[in-house]
Amino acid sequence: MHLLFSDIHANYEALAIILAAAGREGITSLIHAGDILDYSFQHHEVIREFVSRNIASVQGNHDQMVSGLEQYFRDDKELDEEEVRYLTGLPQALVFDNIAVTHDLPPDAGRTPETIQQMTAGKYSADAIRFYFCGHLHNFEIVEIPSGIPVLPEAEEPLIKKPIMPLSKQPGTLECFRLQPDQRYLIRLPAAYQYDPPHKQWLTQYVTFSEKVLMLQLHTQKFDNTAMLEHLGVMS
């Protein structure tokens, strides 16, 4: 059983909820689809947990900002050299058997088998991957990839648009999706750190997935984000 989440965006409180759930369920395979940094402020604590708990993560676009010329971003976040090394060293893609994880859909160039192959360090095989997980848009979605399409189509193409999901965002809910054998899926992970304006609540969402029984579960939990609000001065 894997626990997959994305876009934790430096929020330690949301991460703590997820880690506690993983502990309760005895799940040791924790996979993050990128964007460790930004929006919230607890990046030191979050990076520390990622390292010590061996959470596998790809590099998100926000994590990428620490590399290259964007020195100001590093300074602003007060990242130490080890943290910068960690973030810049994150891979663009991870492959676990028949699961591939990227932050966004493989970028334009990445929609060819060759580039996906490069992103996954040669571990990608169009036939082997059945479950593509990504994050970035912060909303949950499961999409069937029709058979006969060897790679992910262009985002604009309607080909893969057969979503199967409601997004209830009801705290405390567990939505189960039974995936079909011999089918391939693109699963967009929701943000693990998000604000739900209509209900004025902070939510964390993550997914547990068993390839054996093809059961994907979306967990939605409310969390206390007081630390963040205090940080912003909202509570004072």
Ligand SMILES: [Fe+2]
């Ligand atoms: Fe994000």
